[in-house]
Amino acid sequence: MSTNLAGQVLEPVQLHEEISMDESLKPKRESDRTVGPVPYMFMWIGDGVNLGNMTLGASLIVAGVATLNVFQTFVAAMIAIGIISLIFAINDRFGYRTGIPYVVQLRMSFGIKGAIISSFLRGVPAIVWYGFQSWVGATALNEIIKVFSGGSFDSIPICFILLQAVQIVLSMYGFHAIKWVETLASVVIMLALVYVFGILLNSHSAAISQNWVNAKGTWGLPFFAFIMVFLGNYAAIFLSAGDYSRELRSGISDKKRSMLYFLPIVIAYGFVLTIGAMMAAATGLSNPVKAFAVIVDNPYITVFVSAFIVIGAVAVNMVANIVPPAYVISLVTKLKYKAAVIITGLLALCSFPWVLVQDSSAQGLNTFILIYSAFLGPIVAIMLVEYYILRKQKVDTAELYMDNGIFKGYNPSALLAMVIGAGSAFLLVDIGWIIGFMTAGIAYLLLSKFAFKGSSFKKGTIYE
Numbered sequence: 001m002s003t004n005l006a007g008q009v010l011e012p013v014q015l016h017e018e019i020s021m022d023e024s025l026k027p028k029r030e031s032d033r034t035v036g037p038v039p040y041m042f043m044w045i046g047d048g049v050n051l052g053n054m055t056l057g058a059s060l061i062v063a064g065v066a067t068l069n070v071f072q073t074f075v076a077a078m079i080a081i082g083i084i085s086l087i088f089a090i091n092d093r094f095g096y097r098t099g100i101p102y103v104v105q106l107r108m109s110f111g112i113k114g115a116i117i118s119s120f121l122r123g124v125p126a127i128v129w130y131g132f133q134s135w136v137g138a139t140a141l142n143e144i145i146k147v148f149s150g151g152s153f154d155s156i157p158i159c160f161i162l163l164q165a166v167q168i169v170l171s172m173y174g175f176h177a178i179k180w181v182e183t184l185a186s187v188v189i190m191l192a193l194v195y196v197f198g199i200l201l202n203s204h205s206a207a208i209s210q211n212w213v214n215a216k217g218t219w220g221l222p223f224f225a226f227i228m229v230f231l232g233n234y235a236a237i238f239l240s241a242g243d244y245s246r247e248l249r250s251g252i253s254d255k256k257r258s259m260l261y262f263l264p265i266v267i268a269y270g271f272v273l274t275i276g277a278m279m280a281a282a283t284g285l286s287n288p289v290k291a292f293a294v295i296v297d298n299p300y301i302t303v304f305v306s307a308f309i310v311i312g313a314v315a316v317n318m319v320a321n322i323v324p325p326a327y328v329i330s331l332v333t334k335l336k337y338k339a340a341v342i343i344t345g346l347l348a349l350c351s352f353p354w355v356l357v358q359d360s361s362a363q364g365l366n367t368f369i370l371i372y373s374a375f376l377g378p379i380v381a382i383m384l385v386e387y388y389i390l391r392k393q394k395v396d397t398a399e400l401y402m403d404n405g406i407f408k409g410y411n412p413s414a415l416l417a418m419v420i421g422a423g424s425a426f427l428l429v430d431i432g433w434i435i436g437f438m439t440a441g442i443a444y445l446l447l448s449k450f451a452f453k454g455s456s457f458k459k460g461t462i463y464e
Contacts (some may be wrong), residue, residue: 022330024337027397028099028246035247037256041264042187043244043319047237048268049189050316051136051288051309052129056233057276058286060226061211066281068226069217076223077273080230081265088238089258091380094387095242096250096257098397102240103327106379107400107407109386109444110418111457114410116332118379118418123325125236125372127344130321131351137313138163139289140306147299161349167314168345171322172338189315190268192308193275199295200275204282211281225370225430232373232433234265239380240324321348374432378421378440382414385444390461411457417444 035043060066060073068076094105102122106115138160145153200208217223245257252260279291289309296302322344329340387393399405421440425432449463458464 022334022336022340025101025104025327025331030099030250033099033247033249036249037252037260040244040248040260044261044264045190045268046312046315047319048265049193049272050133050312052133052316053233053269053272054276054279054288055136055286056229057273057278058280058288058291059229060277061280061284061286066212066215066217066277067222069215070213070277072217072219072223073212073226073273073277074270076227077230077270080227081262081269083231084234084238084265085258085262087380087384088241088261089254090388091238091384092241092245092257093254093393094395096245096248096252098395099246100242100397100400101246101327102243102324103331104400105242105383108391108395109382109411110414111407111409111411112403113408114415117415119328119331121372121375121379122236122239123328125368125376126321126325127347128351128353128368129236130317130325130344130348132353133313133317133321134164134167134348135160135353136287136289137310139287140292140309140313143289143293143306144303144310147303163310163313164345164349167317167322168342170314171318171326171341171345189308189312190271192305193271196292196295196305197271197275197278200278200282204278204295208278208281212277221430228373228431228433229369232369232376235373235376235380235433236324237320239376239383243323243327244319370429370432374425374429374436375418375422377425377433377435377437378418381421381437381441382417382444385441385448386414389445390448390463392462394460396460406456406459408456411455412452413444413447413455413457416451417441417447 057073060068095101103115103119106118109115110118135156138156141159141163142154142156145159248257276288279288279295280286283291283294285291285294289306292305292309293302296305322341325344325347326337326340329335329343330337333340335343387395396406399407402408417440420443421436424439425436428435448458448461
């Protein structure tokens, strides 16, 4: 597949004859792109309405004390959501125009072999998130079974394995399964959360006001660190934005696509974050499932809410945590997509997600996000500099699939810029994402111009 100067998608007939990899990694044909704007929005609402985001809200309350008050929380949220939506909109453009997945897009900057390194940095966090979301869903599933068994069954590990098996089967059906799961989940979960929100306001408003709304908070480093946690939570997803936009029906302008990210994230992320903070303030528990059980002191309502938690865990995994690592595994091992999603699910079983969140604090999850996003910020900066500045959005996409083309081997400039960016991010991890992003972008521009004079990666760029 290639694009003309206007960025319109051209049918990839000749290119398909040259590719020796699984069908899932080939450019998506026009006729196969069937997801419309409304299902696409519901997909991101379903992704945002999840227990991971709720746990991030709960992480504001540490040992009963809020690090940010309600106003500071919402200011941080809107800043983060604005940045997230902007990066989504500009980074999804290549995948939307060409139908090419993220792991192949990486070859443009890092090279065919170098892309393996950078794609693993995207795949590993997704697998850990996959395991974490499944563990939270398994906790809720365990609550359901406990009610129906009269307390005779109580085993989160068994529920974890069972839920993981269900998700592996669903994910084998590809993006079509994701579309209907997300649409269903986004509607029913939002309804359930509205109900919980009402209970919190009616029965726990005093504790919420004291422990969160009227807390002193700070506009210092913890405020900016929380913005970075927001960004880090979405860093892996907007990094591989092309994996999703390549499924979206063609003909949608860049401005309209940006709203397909902004509106769902504001609706879902903002609401779920708020409920997470409110529940932690009311109960002192950072695990949302256990907090639900305290707030909703009725076994049948607990079953109702827990069922939606399970659906939410499946929904977010289907969007954010299965497809990207499966593509990485398929690219590296040459396995078929279905085999890759099975391996992804099995690896998530071994991710030890229960370590990230304890009853009293979710700081382990925050630390995990800050550490891996220190690497992802530099990667997305390099990708954006490559596509928009060095290549002016003009790419010979056929070369991305040629083992001996201009993108063969490693691009030392990109790998070095990534290391420089990540290293600078770890100097101040709390705001590491933005530090790594800016440093890597500048470093890549300078290295591409002044270093490695004979590099084939300069071909087709402004430095050729």
